[in-house]
Amino acid sequence: MKDNELNNLEGIIFELVKDLLQKLDKEVPSCLSLDSSLYRSGLGLDSLDTATLSAMLENKFGLDPYSQGIFPHTVREIVNFYKDR
Amino acid sequence: MIFQKLREIAEARPDQLFLVDQVYSFSYEDAVNRVIKIAGQLENSKEDLVYLYLKDGCDLVLLLIAIDLLGKKACILNRQMAEVDFAAIFHKVGPGILISDTKFDDAVSGTRIISYSDPLWHESFPDSKKEYNYPVDRENDLIILTTGTTGLPKAALYKWETIIKQIRPNKRDLQEVWLLVSPLNHFAGIQVLLHSLVNGNALIIPPSRSFEDILTYIQKYNVDSISATPTFWRFFSGKYTKDLGPLNLKQITLGGEASTPELLEKLRGIFPKAVITQVYATTELGSCFSVKDGLPGFPLEYLSRPVGNVKLKILQDELYILSTKAMLGYAGGDVLQRDNDGWIATGDIVEIVGDRVLFRGRKSEIINVGGVKVHPLKVEAVILAIPGIKNVRVYGKKNPITGQIVAIQVEISDDVSSEAIEKEIRFRCQSSLGRYEQPRLIEFVSSIPKQNQKIIRR
Known part of the structure; x- marks a missing residue:
């Protein structure tokens, strides 16, 4: 994958995560980064929020990591899942 | 049975209008003569059972009556059924002949x-004065197929007499003019036909269920009574505006699905002179009871006495019904489960709220979000109350984390933006639904999939 495509993919996933947080009425942290944890110590997603994230990813990309048995812990791990495909 | 009813009315009021479609118009007397002619075409066929595959219209209705006159059984095939399913239905219900307005391959259907497009039906009819010995004792004379959302339809066996016993007489002295909206292959369509026939009313069959055809036929024939699903009424009341001309509706009947408060209120606003009746009916039990107070669900006191044709009880949040006027059974080995006392589980989930019993959705449509049961109708009611929303489908979408999540498809009016509506949906759902009940996926669509004018919620 070329650099600009990777940047683009990162951008899309950042936007999707921000969109999710807004829908969930959660604050978007100013320090949101590739290494932000998605769960307790980071964005604070619980199982229902994660279910929503997985549905939004599936909707966007036609495939989501969770249904493939991969449980990403950070934004970067989501990006990596799609980068490899 | 139904031929006798037709002739009774024809003798008392020969010129009363009975049946109208795009091509034909029959008085009761004309209909009797035509039925006898059609019967003449069929009397030599050995088969006891006649399958019908015709578009809803005068031909189909008169064939049904002619089949009854000859003492044969009738089964109307679902119009949307695939030809490949015919053989399975014939196997389940029994051997017979098929009368069809569409060309089929004999080998496929077996x-x-x-x-029915053969000229002999229309040209060389025998003498209409012939008398038939009316057969009185048959086990069943009508087979109604279920919608079959989860596989091959089941076949409910009925006697015309049983359904006629469920029919109430006209409320007013004046004759009613009914519009056929529910298809004749469906129990609801048969019920409208019989209500018209038994009471000597007129039945108008529009060429299609498009808004334009429905409106045209209501106005052209001064239709005053319509029975249809809430999904149909939501569609119709969403499109109708006063500048399209006045409608003289006196009877609005809703059935087949639970009505939502916003719809009942809207219908009351548009048709202030109409009586609004909600009917609870199923293919297996027929017409059970009705509610006329214009409120959703039914009064709690219905649980403590016989109502309409049935008795009601609630067991583990599910509505159970005991009926003496139900179908005789299913054809082909399907079994309707009853408890030890003969009560039938309806599959409808209900909840007692104050002095009212409210419908919460079908048991099979319950969405399981991480172990929490979500009732689609509750979510539907919240969303349909938002101005600008024409229709919504609430369903469970498979999810790797929680098993299912609540997903919705929404149809909106042209004059609202999807962004604003999405915000409003989230706001309203967050304030009136639990976290697990809130839709997690919102999709905007131009049309929601329907079957028999009901939303497919699965």
């Missing part, structure tokens, strides 16, 4: 087919 039964004798008579084409």
Whole structure:
């Protein structure tokens, strides 16, 4: 994958995560980064929020990591899942 | 049975209008004569059972009555059924002939087919004065197929007499003019036909269920009574505006699905002179009871006495019904489960709220979000109350984390933006639904999939 495509993919996933947080009425942290944890110590997603994230990813990309048995812990791990495909 | 009813009315009021479609118009007397002619075409066929595959219209209704006159059984095939399913239905219900307005391959369906487009039906009819010995004792004379959302339809066996006993007489002295909206292959369509026939009313069959055809036929024939699903009424009341001309509706009947408060209120606003009746009916039990107070669900006191044709009880949040006027059974080995005392589980989930019993959705449509049961109708009611929303489908979408999540498809008016509506949906759902009940996926669509004018919620 070329650099600009990777940047683009990162951008899309950042936007999707921000969109999710807004829908969930959660604050978007100013320090949101590739290494932000998605769960307790980071964005604070619980199982229902994660279910929503997985549905939004599936909707966007036609495939989501969770249904493939991969449980990403950070934004970067989501990006990596799609980068490899 | 139904032929006798037709003739009774024809003798008392020969010129009363009975049946109208795009092509024909029959008085009761004309209909009797035509039925006898059609019966003459069929009397030599050995088969006891006649399958009908015709578009809803005068031909189909008169064939049904002619089949009854000859003492044969009738089964109307679902119009949207695939030809490949015919053989399975014939196997389940029994051998017979098929009368069809569409060309089929005999080998595929495995039964004798008579084409209704053959000229002999329309030209060389025998003498209409012939008398038939009316057969009185038959086990069943009508087979109604279920919608079959989860596989091959089941076949409910009925006697015309049983359904006629469920029919109430006209409320007013004046004759009613009914519009057929529910298809005749469906229990609801048969019920409208019989209500019209038994009471000597007129039945108007529009060429299609498009808004334009429905409106045209209501106005052209001064239709005053319509029975249809809430999904239909939501569609119709969403499109109708006063500048399209006045409608003289006196009877609005809703059935087949639970009505939502916003719809009942809207219908009351548009048609202030109409009586609004909600009917609870199923293919298996027929017409059970009705509610006329214009409120959703039914009064709690219905649980403590016989109502309409039935008795009601609630067991583990599910509505159970005991009926003496139900179908005789299913054909082909399907079994309707009853408890030890003969009560039938309806599959409808209900909740007692104050002095009212409210419908919460079908048991099979319950969405399981991480172990929490979500009732689609509750979510539907919240969303349909938002101005600008024409229709919504609430369903469970498979999810790797929680098993299912609540997803919705929404149809909106042209004059609202999807962004604003999405915000409003989230706001309203967050304030009136639990976290697990809130839709997690919102999709905007131009049309929501329907079957028999009901939303497919699965």
